[in-house]
Amino acid sequence: MAFDFDGIFTDAKVIIDQDGRESIICSRRDSLGTNQLKRIGIKLAVISMEPNPIVMKRCEKLKIECLVGNEKLPIFRNLIKREKLKASEAAFMGDDLNDLDCLEDAGLALTVADGAEQCKKIADYVTTKRGGDHAVREVCDVIMKTRGEDYENIYNKYEKK
Numbered sequence: 559m560a561f562d563f564d565g566i567f568t569d570a571k572v573i574i575d576q577d578g579r580e581s582i583i584c585s586r587r588d589s590l591g592t593n594q595l596k597r598i599g600i601k602l603a604v605i606s607m608e609p610n611p612i613v614m615k616r617c618e619k620l621k622i623e624c625l626v627g628n629e630k631l632p633i634f635r636n637l638i639k640r641e642k643l644k645a646s647e648a649a650f651m652g653d654d655l656n657d658l659d660c661l662e663d664a665g666l667a668l669t670v671a672d673g674a675e676q677c678k679k680i681a682d683y684v685t686t687k688r689g690g691d692h693a694v695r696e697v698c699d700v701i702m703k704t705r706g707e708d709y710e711n712i713y714n715k716y717e718k719k
Contacts, residue, residue, distance in 0.1 A: 559595065561651045565673070567604075567616065580610075582616075588694035591698025601641055605634060631663060634663060651669065653669055653673035657669075661677060668683050669684050670684070671684060683700065
């Protein structure tokens, strides 16, 4: 499964301070969801069009591969080939026009509630959440349930007794 980053893990906004340093806000709930997908053997990657130290740092923390290039589709196809998958077995989650090719190529196309209308039209699933507002977690939960994982018990261990 591959993700765009901006607009998926974030609300697509960036904070820039007076020195030009960028900051973003990400959902910690998303990271619990991605950890559960990795736990059941789903490989995860982020595909970004520009090298961004913030994105790379977040991916490093989440232990998700970060792939960078000018065009996302060749990167997505190479990832599918490397993992010995068919496109029909791969999922992509994107929110904007530069994600359309990957969404069209993926067997499972996912977008966020505030994604571009063109993405929503071709998506197999549109989250109820906006990008950066636990949308990744929503998708992870849906995948876990669809695969018949013991969803309730997975998260019960985190609840206080």
